[in-house]
Amino acid sequence: MTAPEMPYPIAEVVVHTRLEDGRKVCLRAVRPSDERQMRGGIELLSRESRYLRFFSRAPALPDRVITKLVAVDGHRHLAWGAILSDEPEFPAIGAVHAVRDDETSESAEFAIGILDAYHGQGLAQMLTAVLLIQCQAEGIVTMEAQILAENQAAARLLRSLGGERTGTEQGVSDYALDTAAALKALQHNAEPAGLIEVFSAFRSFL
DSSP states (O other): OOOOOOSSOGGGOOEEEEOTTSOEEEEEEOOGGGHHHHHHHHHHSOHHHHHHHHSOOOSSOOHHHHHHHTOOOSSSEEEEEEEETTOTTSOOSEEEEEEOSSTTOSEEEEEEEEOGGGTTSSHHHHHHHHHHHHHHHTTOOEEEEEEETTOHHHHHHHHHTTOEEEEEETTEEEEEEEHHHHHHHHHTOOOSTTHHHHHHHTGGGO
8 A cells, every 4th residue: 555645754653632630741652762752651651551562671771772772764664652741751551553664564563651650541542543644654554462361451442443353362462453444433522632743743644
């Protein structure tokens, strides 16, 4: 599938919105220079959340993993992060990724992580919406996700987007997600309220 021509790079879009409790956040594309903020955010994850996201109970991730997370090119590796608008130097409070084998693949691997203190605030849906918009622009038709079977929050998010479980093996569940259907589900979702600003910022790409 050939991606449509866009008026300007989608990674230049910056979204200013609010969490459900009113805290102001900024959503923008992850950059290689974000290593410090990415590392700081991961260090703030609880041990349980770090395990659910990275399948590891290690107190710190290897440098190579951090480097991989910020090695974003906007084509093979797409990623968006959230920071607090009033505290821009604070570590990233959430990030979402889509990684595919090469720029021509129509399928990508999906992953998301949100700091514990920001769960239940609509951030997962807003970040996922931004990622889906870029995926659609880049010709990514489907996304696949692997989550621990005990990760009920991730399972609920995937199911709300129309994701279907395709199998479970050794405690890890596989999900398949249709990009267009997932984006449509979020566009028709009245919550969280911050989605209005997200779709408004990307109206040229929809």
